[in-house]
Amino acid sequence: MTSFYYGTPEPLHWEDEILFIHYLKDRVGKTIHSYEHYLIDEALLTPVNLDCFNCHLVHGQNCCEGGQPYSMEGTNLEEFRKHAFAILERHTSTDRIRLARQKGLFEKSAATNFYPSIRAHEGDCLFLIKDNGQHVCAIHRYALENKLDPGRIKPFSCSLFPLELIEYDGKILVTALTPETDSFSRWGDFYLDRYSCVNHKNRPSTAADSHFAKEGYTPAWEWSKGLLRSYWGEETVQEMEKVLYSKLPH
Ligand code: SF4
Structure with a gap:
């Protein structure tokens, strides 16, 4: 099982x-x-x-930095795909948009357990942006601006922390x-x-x-x-x- x-x-x-x-x-x-x-x-x-x-201020790094999110599935993945390029265009830079257009939004590597995960950009998640010294999720920001539920668009695991859900039997x-x-x-x-x-x-x-x-x-x-x-x-x-x-x- x-x-x-x-x-x-x-x-x-x-x-x-x-x-x-x-x-x-x-x-x-x-x-x-x-x-x-x-x-x-x-x-x-x-x-x-x-x-x-305040995480970055206290620990010098927050949990999104230097990593990529878990892979997505189901309606979460569908919603993300629907908005991904609009988010990149609204909140990120031309180099990120070009990277996603040329190589795709996702990549598989040892770091992602070989499951398709949001691509990394300069060592961080493609959607991690800096604003006034704070590290912010562009997906979350876009969702709030557009009165959408961030939990439906961001990778489910990013919103889940510190809970854990495991399906079994x-x-x-x-x-x-x-x-x-x-x-x-x-x-x-x-x-x-x-x-x-x-x-x-x-x-x-x-x-x-x-x-x-x-x-x-x-x-x-x-x-x-x-x-x-x-x-x-x-x-x-x-x-x-x-x-x-x-x-x-x-
Ligand atoms: S999708 Fe957002 S919350 Fe998840 S790792 Fe990327 S920046 Fe962080």
Whole structure:
């Protein structure tokens, strides 16, 4: 039986799949609860602070820099294709437009697990732009300007972080990046070891008080449930939330 990272065509590597199945076996019925075909993990309550605009200032690099997104599929891919060149023309430079026209929007390489991913430009994702010292996703900016849902156009995985969704045996595990899920998650331990958003211990002592402030950490679920609502509908997400919060000690 093969497991997939939801929102991409990518299966888990067999070693990751073994760790994933062990994780499920240890927790289903204890800290992982069922609703329809969803498996809702209490790990979704892990505190997170996606203070993305201050990430570059605190860490010298944000998570989009030096990388490419996961591959897309389904309606996400269709929506992206529909708008991609309009985004490049509106928010990027002629060299990027020329590159995409000549070589295509996507490329496959060892860095993309040989799945088609948005092409890199000077080492970063083709759609990562700089504006007043901030690193910004051109797709996200374009979506907001045009009153479109960014989660429908940007690669699903880019909007998903810090959640993790894995399809397996007709079910979907809905969890978050934690020290226990990093061994099989698409995110690995790169973020846990490096970024303050998912690990407050990574916050440098020199960081300004307002950057990744302690009071800004709220459950991972709260940051990404809007994305799930956009794909699975309001009612499903509400029911999942009821299951999740009803398991908290009163
Ligand atoms: S698509 Fe946007 S969010 Fe995703 S890696 Fe590129 S710049 Fe970052």
